[in-house]
Amino acid sequence: xxxxxxxxxxxxxxxxxxxxxxxxxxxxxxxxxxxxxxxxxxxxxxxxxxxxxxxxxxxxxxxxxxxxxxxxxxxxxxxxxxxxxxxxxxxxxxxxxxxxxxxxxxxxxxxxxxxxxxxxxxxxxxxxxxxxxxxxxxxxxxxxxxxxxxxxxxxxxxxxxxxxxxxxxxxxxxxxxxxxxxxxxxxxxxxxxxxxxxxxxxxxxxxxxxxxxxxxxxxxxxxxxxxxxxxxxxxxxxxxxxxxxxxxxxxxxxxxxxxxxxxxxxxxxxxxxxxxxxxxxxxxxxxxxxxxxxxxxxxxxxx
Numbered sequence: 001x002x003x004x005x006x007x008x009x010x011x012x013x014x015x016x017x018x019x020x021x022x023x024x025x026x027x028x029x030x031x032x033x034x035x036x037x038x039x040x041x042x043x044x045x046x047x048x049x050x051x052x053x054x055x056x057x058x059x060x061x062x063x064x065x066x067x068x069x070x071x072x073x074x075x076x077x078x079x080x081x082x083x084x085x086x087x088x089x090x091x092x093x094x095x096x097x098x099x100x101x102x103x104x105x106x107x108x109x110x111x112x113x114x115x116x117x118x119x120x121x122x123x124x125x126x127x128x129x130x131x132x133x134x135x136x137x138x139x140x141x142x143x144x145x146x147x148x149x150x151x152x153x154x155x156x157x158x159x160x161x162x163x164x165x166x167x168x169x170x171x172x173x174x175x176x177x178x179x180x181x182x183x184x185x186x187x188x189x190x191x192x193x194x195x196x197x198x199x200x201x202x203x204x205x206x207x208x209x210x211x212x213x214x215x216x217x218x219x220x221x222x223x224x225x226x227x228x229x230x231x232x233x234x235x236x237x238x239x240x241x242x243x244x245x246x247x248x249x250x251x252x253x254x255x256x257x258x259x260x261x262x263x264x265x266x267x268x269x270x271x272x273x274x275x276x277x278x279x280x281x282x283x284x285x286x287x288x289x290x291x292x293x294x295x296x297x298x299x300x301x302x303x
Contacts, residue, residue, distance in 0.1 A: 012277070013247055020272035021265050024166070025247060028158060029254075029282040034104070035078070037282025038171075038178040039071035041154040042146035047075065049150055055140035057082040059132065061123050064092055065101045065228065065289040067252075067282065068146050073105035083110040084136055088120040100288040111136070147177030152210045155181020158279060166277040168193055168270065170261055172253035173218065174227075176203050178281060180210035192216040195257040198227035222260035228252050230290065234259060235300045242303065250283035251290045251302060 012024040028037040035043065050058060058081050062069035069085045076083035085105060093114040096102045106112070113132065115123070122128055129141070142148075155178045159169070164187045173179050173194040183192050196203055196218055203218060224234055230251050238255045242248050249255040261278055264270065291301045 013245065015245060018262075018265050019268065019270075020274075021270045022275045023261065023265070023278065024276065025258075025278045025280050026158070026163070027280050029248075029280045029284060031282070032074075034074035034285055035071045036284070037280060038155060038158075039067055039146065039282060040075075041158060041181070042151035042177055043071060043075050043142070044154040044157075045150035046140070046142050046146070046148070046154075047079065047081070050081070050140035053140070055081075055138065057084065057137065057139040058142055059084040059086065059136070059139040060142040060146070061086045061088070061120070061144040063088045063228075064099055065252075065286050067101075067250075067286055068144070069105050069110070070101050070285050071146075072142060073108040073110035076110070077108040083108075084113065084132075084139060085110050086113045086115060086120070086123060086132070088115070088117055090114045090116050098292075100292065101285065104285065143175075145175035145177065147175040147180075147206075147210075149210070151177040152180045152184065156185040158182060159185045163277055164190070166190060166275045168274060168276045169279065170195065170257060170276060171279040172197055172257040172281055173203060173207075174198070174253065176206040176210070178279070179216065180207050182279070183207070183211040183213050183216045186213065186215060188213060188215055190215060194218045195222055195260045196220050197223055197253050197256055199223055199225075219260060219264070222256050222263070224256060228290075230294070232300055235294070235302055239300075239303050247280075248284055248287075249280075250286050252286055253283050254280050 012026050015023045031040045058072055058076055060072050073083050096106055168191050169182050169186055170193045171179050171182055173196045179194040186192050234255055237259050238249045249258055287302050294301050
């Protein structure tokens, strides 16, 4: 399989030095417009495995504005795989045209299976998967969010040797695959900091299943109320950051991470002279959907 859409990206944007701390942003979001950042990294070896084992169809899971759903649909379209998305929320079936993410996925050939939230909770049960095979035929399963051993292997390739001179590696955390890969490929002297985008203590256990080192920590103070939760303060921050540095952030992951990093710098969390590398994991496709949500609530939008 040839990933003709892949770009080799090693751009690091240096933000102005603050309180004696250097902050760089690694632009993983530039790998591809839709199969971007950690989504490309997570899919790479899964797609190679699917091809190797003879599968022609990918099946995965996600919510209404899932970056993962958009990425799988786009990757499948680009390399000639059929794709199936099991979507949380059966009420969404009649609202595809109103949802930027689902509309994009459908335009890229993805078939949908909309299920209730109750059924979705048992989505990986053997009986449910067998019912899906009866409906769609054989398929290669990619977990919700894309995290498995092959995904972690792909995320281990985010760091290059020239990244080993940073004291801190920072990333947003959803299912734990990206930070696990970063932990495994980091130097023991580096500290890997994860900024969860959702509430809950289960992430430590999930990450520990894949992480081979202990040089990591989760900072759980910047989730803004939970997954996909946002307020005017975060929107204003994301817009100001883009205006100041010409660098867009998504509202679910990278925006919260960057808000947290700069707040920690302001609070003298990092020793003077520290060098920080923040990983921009992509997800910019979600901005359109988030803005539609903000408009309904008469809140400020992301520019």
